[in-house]
Amino acid sequence: MTSSFHELWAELLPIGRSSASGGYRRYAWTAADADCRAWFRSQAEARGLTYETDRNGNQWAWQGDPLAGDAVVIGSHLDSVPDGGAFDGPLGVVSSFAALDELRHRGAEFTKPVAIANFGDEEGARFGLACVGSRLAAGQLTPEKAYELTDGDGVPLPRAMEAAGYDPSAIGPDPERLARIGAFVELHVEQGRALDLSGDAVGIASAIWPHGRWRYDFHGEANHAGTTRLADRRDPMLTYAETVLAARAQARLTGALATFGKISVEPNGVNAIPSLVRGWLDSRAADQDTLDRVVAGIEAAAHEAAARAGIDLKVVRESFTPVVEFEHALRDELGRLLGGGIPVLGTGAGHDAGILSASVPTAMLFVRNPTGVSHSPAEYAAEDDCVAGVRALADVTEGLACA
16 A cells, blocks of 8 residues: 555656745646646556546546446545645545555455546636536536636636637536435545644544635726825725735634735836735635624725725625535444544535535545645645555445445
């Protein structure tokens, strides 16, 4: 098992890695994404698995008949956030191939089909919406809305798909495929330190916090930075800065999380007062009421600051995912298969398993992250813990697909 995981990991590791930052830039429908997809296909074919790409660009590798139904699906995603870490997403895909290798080594006799999946554009780094592949499949994103997505260079999603050799006219809900899935189990590096603090290598997810993304457009007046009196300025950057501070204050008051992590400025000149500052808010909380309070508080503070400064403000909710309670029966079955005593923990991070939970029974396994750092080149998991995750995923898959 160790050699299988190590070889797979070493082969995938260089793809899409920035020599400057050490992080990954595996954005949807780019050359790095294509290389990741080619790697996935090669691993499927090397194992004699039935390979296919669905109508939304998600990849599948099947052990057994894809049409038989009641399939056990494992996997995650291969794309990344800007300068992301090596583990977020890829650990789940690599571990899935290694778990299948382990089960074959054990001589497991499958009574159900097993599939390994790579869901496309999970991070939303290029087009601004997370989990595009799984949202399309589950009918939570319409083709019409998907066609409206554009990247930072103004390239629409359909054009990017065409350039990568895929047919955007085919995208849309895939209920027939989802109906053939009896369970989806996604392994993921923990994006926090709960397992490190408890001393456990592997945990089971209980729920995903409700979360969303909001775009704040602050419209002011462009002018000369060296000649315009402070009293005469309508500078949207100041209002944006006040809003960032208000977000931190509201999060602290409510016990939620609120982050402005992306910004664009027009005209973006060193010696020019901006005409437009656009900032993106990411907010998450343990429950819906708390999330509603923090988001409302931030928006109210932003409007108040904008009114004082003569700034026009527009707020647009770009995405939202309600709380996801993973199916208790499947979650409990994972605990039984792993022998009990496995910690169960919630998470503020979104995942394809959360999107698909409305359509199929889903569950998640987490692998210990000793620092809790994620979405960063410093993201890390020890090889022993990764191997423990592979063993846990193999045990779960065997219990669900070989019963």
